[in-house]
Amino acid sequence: MGQSTNKPATKDWQTLWVRVRERLRKELGDPIFDAWIAPLTLENWDKDDLKIGAAKPFVRNWVANHYIARIERAFRAENAEPASIAIVVASAPSQIAPLVSKEPVHITPQPVIPPSNVSYMPHVGPEGANSQGQGLWSRMLHPQQTFDSFIPGQDNEFGHSAARAFAEGRSGDLTILYIHGGFGYGKTHLLNAAALEFRKRAKKVLFLRAEDFMRHFLGALYRKDTLNFKEELRSADVLIIDDLQHICRSAATASEFLYTVNALADLRRKVVIAADRAPAALEGLGADIKSRISGGLVLQLAKPDRDTRLDILKHRAAEFGRLRPGVAIPEDVLERIADIEDASPRELIAIFTKLATYADLTKKPVTAEMAEEAVGLRSTGTKKTSIEDIQRKTAEYYKLDVRDFHSPQRARRVARPRQVAMYLARILTTRSLPEIGRRFGGRDHTTVLHACRRVEALCQEDKEFKTEVEFLRSVLTRPV
Numbered sequence: 001m002g003q004s005t006n007k008p009a010t011k012d013w014q015t016l017w018v019r020v021r022e023r024l025r026k027e028l029g030d031p032i033f034d035a036w037i038a039p040l041t042l043e044n045w046d047k048d049d050l051k052i053g054a055a056k057p058f059v060r061n062w063v064a065n066h067y068i069a070r071i072e073r074a075f076r077a078e079n080a081e082p083a084s085i086a087i088v089v090a091s092a093p094s095q096i097a098p099l100v101s102k103e104p105v106h107i108t109p110q111p112v113i114p115p116s117n118v119s120y121m122p123h124v125g126p127e128g129a130n131s132q133g134q135g136l137w138s139r140m141l142h143p144q145q146t147f148d149s150f151i152p153g154q155d156n157e158f159g160h161s162a163a164r165a166f167a168e169g170r171s172g173d174l175t176i177l178y179i180h181g182g183f184g185y186g187k188t189h190l191l192n193a194a195a196l197e198f199r200k201r202a203k204k205v206l207f208l209r210a211e212d213f214m215r216h217f218l219g220a221l222y223r224k225d226t227l228n229f230k231e232e233l234r235s236a237d238v239l240i241i242d243d244l245q246h247i248c249r250s251a252a253t254a255s256e257f258l259y260t261v262n263a264l265a266d267l268r269r270k271v272v273i274a275a276d277r278a279p280a281a282l283e284g285l286g287a288d289i290k291s292r293i294s295g296g297l298v299l300q301l302a303k304p305d306r307d308t309r310l311d312i313l314k315h316r317a318a319e320f321g322r323l324r325p326g327v328a329i330p331e332d333v334l335e336r337i338a339d340i341e342d343a344s345p346r347e348l349i350a351i352f353t354k355l356a357t358y359a360d361l362t363k364k365p366v367t368a369e370m371a372e373e374a375v376g377l378r379s380t381g382t383k384k385t386s387i388e389d390i391q392r393k394t395a396e397y398y399k400l401d402v403r404d405f406h407s408p409q410r411a412r413r414v415a416r417p418r419q420v421a422m423y424l425a426r427i428l429t430t431r432s433l434p435e436i437g438r439r440f441g442g443r444d445h446t447t448v449l450h451a452c453r454r455v456e457a458l459c460q461e462d463k464e465f466k467t468e469v470e471f472l473r474s475v476l477t478r479p480v
């Protein structure tokens with residue numbers, strides 16, 4: 001990417017990043033955007049070299065392999081040409097960072113727009129609510145995110161049934177339910193399920209994301225209308241707050257939140273909260289509110305195990321099949337998706353949705369090969385293979401030292417086996433080209449790509465070479 005006269009001043013990269021994200025949301029659609037792009041953060045933009053952070057290596061690889069070109073195009077469409085874009089593992093929890101601007105933010109009250117990624121069930125707000133009130137009450141619920149459609153697996157069995165009991169009014173005097181767990185583990189799903197249950201029981205439910213709470217509160221401050229805001233909140237039978245960790249960014253909002261929780265708890269109303277961390281780890285909230293929350297029902301959602309991941313995918317496949325009877329995703333393909341160990345349910349569902357949508361649009365039957373072509377879903381083999389494993393076995397086979405793979409040596413004796421090892425890393429692991437390059441002495445991703453193409457071409461030309469490569473592959477994927 002070259003120089004451009006349209007290049008923004010360095011301080012504008014954050015603003016551009018917000019615009020690029022909005023553009024990508026429109027282009028990719030909400031489910032894909034929410035799974036892959038929304039959690040990314042702009043980590044650094046020194047000298048216009050952008051570093052975009054992902055929460056974990058798997059997401060970094062997936063985004064680098066599938067969305068980097070889109071991201072580049074979106075920047076260009078915003079008349080910006082970064083000197084380079086790298087996807088890196090973020091240094092801070094990515095749930096918070098997308099919202100934290102490094103520049104001062106001026107908050108202007110805006111109308112609340114309900115998120116558009118799901119089919120919503122309209123909720124009629126209270127009679128005579130003012131415009132601020134209508135905004136507060138405009139959250140609509142996802143009819144499919146119920147307790148029945150949540151697949152708890154063994155690890156979340158207790159959390160699931162305890163949350164259900166709370167929403168059904170079977171938890172005695174408890175007034176606060178607090179659910180915490182990793183990104184995409186199903187917290188919002190359970191909040192939504194609880195809200196549906198409360199509404200069934202004719203409770204007046206106020207469901208807000210923490211950002212909405214902040215925005216409405218700051219808007220009320222700006223209009224000198226906080227009394228109305230407080231009254232509105234207190235009129236709820238149930239207050240549900242998602243992503244509480246974001247509230248901690250403003251001391252005034254945090255103390256308003258404490259006030260609200262105390263007021264509702266004193267009135268024996270219910271408060272349901274979700275956050276990405278345990279109450280004790282909420283920086284910016286005082287000890288008083290933390291202890292009030294900790295005295296409630298605190299549930300931690302665990303990462304689903306492989307069987308549960310597969311069940312979630314089967315459930316999704318059945319749902320998709322009902323809407324699109326022509327699309328059938330075979331179990332071995334669902335298993336491959338479920339095998340991606342470090343993916344959250346949200347990320348797994350996004351991979352599934354992309355594949356199912358591709359099958360629906362192209363009318364191609366889904367097979368393992370098609371899944372590889374459509375979404376780059378490679379088999380991890382019958383056993384887990386790491387780059388280290390590949391390097392060790394390949395070096396052993398060619399009677400080299402693993403260090404030769406990291407060295408700058410170009411002698412054929414070393415270069416060819418190195419290419420074979422890179423090729424095997426590409427086909428047997430989910431690592432991205434840049435990551436493979438890094439693990440082979442800091443080489444560029446184009447070197448890895450060249451190596452893969454060279455090995456594929458040689459396999460066509462040279463039977464003996466092909467046998468060597470196949471032998472190594474079989475050694476590396478032999479069942480344990």
Ligand SMILES: Nc1ncnc2c1ncn2[C@@H]1O[C@H](COP(=O)(O)OP(=O)(O)OP(=O)(O)O)[C@@H](O)[C@H]1O
Nearest residue numbers: 149150151152182183184185186187188189345346
């Ligand atoms: N155990 C599960 N059973 C069925 N669906 C699930 C499960 N866990 C997550 N999902 C689905 O995964 C997607 C992401 O879940 P959700 O939005 O509830 O995650 P979250 O924990 O709130 O994430 P965040 O940290 O971003 O707020 C949703 O479509 C949800 O229905």
